[in-house]
Amino acid sequence: MAGHLEFNTSMSDVLVVLGAAGIVIPAFARARITPVIGFILVGVLVGPFGLGRLVGQFPALYYVTITRPEAIAPFAELGVILLLFEIGLELSFGRLWDMRAQVFGLGAAKLLVSAALLTLVLVTMHHDVPAAAGLGIALALSSTALVLPIAGTQSPVGRRALAMLLLEDIALVPIIFVLGAFGPGGTSGAALFATLWRGGVIVLVMLTLGRFQLPRLFASAARTKSPELFLAFSLLVVIAAALATAGAGLSPIMGALLAGLLIAETDYSREVEALTAPFKGLALGVFLITVGMSIDVGEIWRQLGQIALGVAAVLAAKAIVTALLLRLGGASRGVAAEVGLLLASPSETTLIVLTAAAAAGLVSPENAQFWQIVTALGLTLTPLLAMIGRRLASAVDSPDETRSAGAPRDASGQALVFGYGRVGRLVGAMLARHEIPWLALDADPALVAQARAAGDPVIYGNVANAALLEKLHLESARSVIVTMDEPVLVSRTVRRIRAAHPDLAIIVRARDADHAAELYRAGASDAVPETLESSLQLSEAVLVDMGVPMGPVIASIHEMRDELREAIMRGGGLEQKSRLKAAGLRDRT
Known part of the structure; x- marks a missing residue:
């Protein structure tokens, strides 16, 4: 009998914990608040100093407290x-x-x-x-x-x-x-x-x-x-x-x-x-x-x-x-x-x-x-x-703090790259190869110092700071390329830039098709889903290795990319996924 009671007590505690996780995590995630606070508040509420002390007066509380x-x-x-x-x-x-x-x-x-x-x-x-x-x-x-x-x-x-x-x-x-x-x-x-x-x-x-x-x-x-x-x-x-x-x-x-x-x-x-x-x-x-x-x-x-x-x-x-x-x-x-x-x-x-x-x-x-x-x-x-x-x-921390004396101060006449991680470095290298002037921003001071030492036009800057975007004079930039892997920050940044600069070209790195659709709604000129691009590159390699001539392969890849872009812009991620399935490709997002 004692063992049965102990089992019931343990199961009740497990249900309280799992119920707390099921409520706290999605609720606080939707509010964009860390669930840390939620779990601690649940502990205060259901613990021995909270509702747990009232179990003797109200036995029903036994099932929603940790005894x-x-x-x-x-x-x-x-x-x-x-x-x-x-x-x-x-x-x-x-x-x-x-x-x-x-x-x-x-x-x-x-x-x-x-x-x-x-x-x-x-x-x-x-x-x-x-x-x-x-x-x-x-x-x-x-x-x-x-x-x-x-x-x-x-x-x-x-x-x-x-x-x-x-x-x-x-x-x-x-x-x-x-x-x-x-x-x-x-x-x-x-x-x-x-x-x-x-x-x-x-x-x-x-x-x-x-x-x-x-x-x-x-x-x-x-x-x-x-x-x-x-x-x-x-x-x-x-x-x-x-x-x-x-x-x-x-x-x-x-x-x-x-x-x-x-x-x-x-x-x-x-x-x-x-x-x-x-x-x-x-x-x-x-x-x-x-x-x-x-x-x-x-x-x-x-x-x-x-x-x-x-x-x-x-x-x-x-x-x-x-x-x-x-x-x-x-x-x-x-x-x-x-x-x-x-x-x-x-x-x-x-x-x-x-x-x-x-x-x-x-x-x-x-x-x-x-x-x-x-x-x-x-x-x-x-x-x-x-x-x-x-x-x-x-x-x-001001954007000027990690600049050297002769660093460029705005994006006038240049392509502006937000984020100088793996993707940003590659974009910068391709812009330099085609002799297009560019300027990159990154919020990592150590990375900025390393890039500056290598001679790259990179300055310190946190794009979440609205005042920084104003100081960059984006109205005279050739384009803005957003490469950070932070979906919420990226969407907010695109929306803010588009509201201030309706005619500016904004090219954005997206995680997947759904994220790309969200970015188009936010005002992106072009959103490039990583998962789709990797699928297209894989398809290109497969077709070439199977003996299909390079010209038709490149043409078909460009055609498929255009179709997918239209699908994302028109119907968002769900319609795009159905088109992928019909085309024999599968979006693995």
């Missing part, structure tokens, strides 16, 4: 593990080696200086020095689980945030051991040495086996052509790696990161990334719900002034330290400000370190609970801080 938060805690931990695994997949040992100076230099400086400043602040708030030091190092940590999904790992902001967060994830285990060693009756140095020794052996074994065995094992799974088997094997690798490092006394997230790095070196990394992404998103949502469940709104109200002061002190100290260190390291004012605000909140690992500090006797249970509430509120504010950081970065 045992500890039951879903393992799934929350799995979300963080899968997140670190995905980060490892996006990295590689080569890229990690290239980042070593930022990881162990900038990352270590941010952690230590932030911890020292917070310790001083806590001492002034009448904490004794050992407790202040324990709280300071805990609160100096920043949230990998929230920051990287917001910032990514490829942008200037994302790369710098990633470097700092990697150092903190690596340092988590030593931090816990040091806190235990300094507590009353704490961990001995011999125990710390034994853990590090075992962990080193485990990591070495994983590196050796992973390098030689993972490619073969994934090849065997791929040969079965079974997505289910491939997915099962992928999850097996990451969970086994996490358990291996956890068994050695290290953090399971270290094993997950290492598994991702090893798989990133194989030919199957993108397939693994695509298959595991949905699990990461759902598990991360569970983690955020557990964060919300730890927030006691009543306790916040009773200590509102003290909690607000604590949150403000942590956010201000970390933001200032991070921004100053980045400026000293050569980052632009905008990047420094955005990263500083993005990393200002405490971390999910702060909760782990606070628990360890309380267990070691460094921090009293009351103080630990107080700072856990501060941490949960700080995590809740992370998306808001990210938004403020983006706006502040746009305000403090």
Whole structure:
């Protein structure tokens, strides 16, 4: 009977989590708001400090609340593990080696200086020095689980945030051991040495086996052509790696990161990334719900002034330290400000370190609970801080900041290329080959500096800034070519330019036929769907290899391109797809 009751309780909690995901993700996506806030609010609502406390009075609430938060805690931990695994997949040992100076230099400086400043602040708030030091190092940590999904790992902001967060994830285990060693009756140095020794052996074994065995094992799974088997094997690798490092006394997230790095070196990394992404998103949502469940709104109200002061002190100290260190390291004012605000909140690992500090006797249970509430509120504010950081970065970084003295200042008489990534560089090269004057803009300062050093006419600029578009004098440009792979920003940019310049030629890179139809409605002169162009190029290669003369092949490709363009402009993506099917081609979007 007890087992049956426990099963019903677990199923009720699962239904609440899945129901929250089904409501939060689409609702917040439609409002173009990160679902992070939604999941945390759901946790506050259905947790033991929300509707859960009313189950005794209203038994029906049992089915829409989470009555045992500890039951879903393992799934929350799995979300963080899968997140670190995905980060490892996006990295590689080569890229990690290239980042070593930022990881162990900038990352270590941010952690230590932030911890020292917070310790001083806590001492002034009448904490004794050992407790202040324990709280300071805990609160100096920043949230990998929230920051990287917001910032990514490829942008200037994302790369710098990633470097700092990697150092903190690596340092988590030593931090816990040091806190235990300094507590009353704490961990001995011999125990710390034994853990590090075992962990080193485990990591070495994983590196050796992973390098030689993972490619073969994934090849065997791929040969079965079974997505289910491939997915099962992928999850097996990451969970086994996490358990291996956890068994050695290290953090399971270290094993997950290492598994991702090893798989990133194989030919199957993108397939693994695509298959595991949905699990990461759902598990991360569970983690955020557990964060919300730890927030006691009543306790916040009773200590509102003290909690607000604590949150403000942590956010201000970390933001200032991070921004100053980045400026000293050569980052632009905008990047420094955005990263500083993005990393200002405490971390999910702060909760782990606070628990360890309380267990070691460094921090009293009351103080630990107080700072856990501060941490949960700080995590809740992370998306808001990210938004403020983006706006502040746009305000403090001017388009002139990264230009050299003789750089062109507008697009008069030139073709203007928005975005100088892979596609933008190729467009620029073709314009230069045909001796057409051109100017490119990109929001990545490092990329702009590299392009300028190579002699390319590229300036810094964020096309989301309407004032920048006005300064470029687009009315005298020959054309505008938009190459960014950000559909919402691209559509908004095209609509804004067309409203101001009705006769300007606007050529846009589109993801697929539906996106192209949207861009035509926004005012694009020509929208080029990547998927259709790749299909046409493939068809051209097939026909030529089969012996069809080049002239008729090129003519038929041009004819098909014109037909598809007319179909997109006339009927949008759905009609275009039917025409593709009738023509024997299939749109794989």
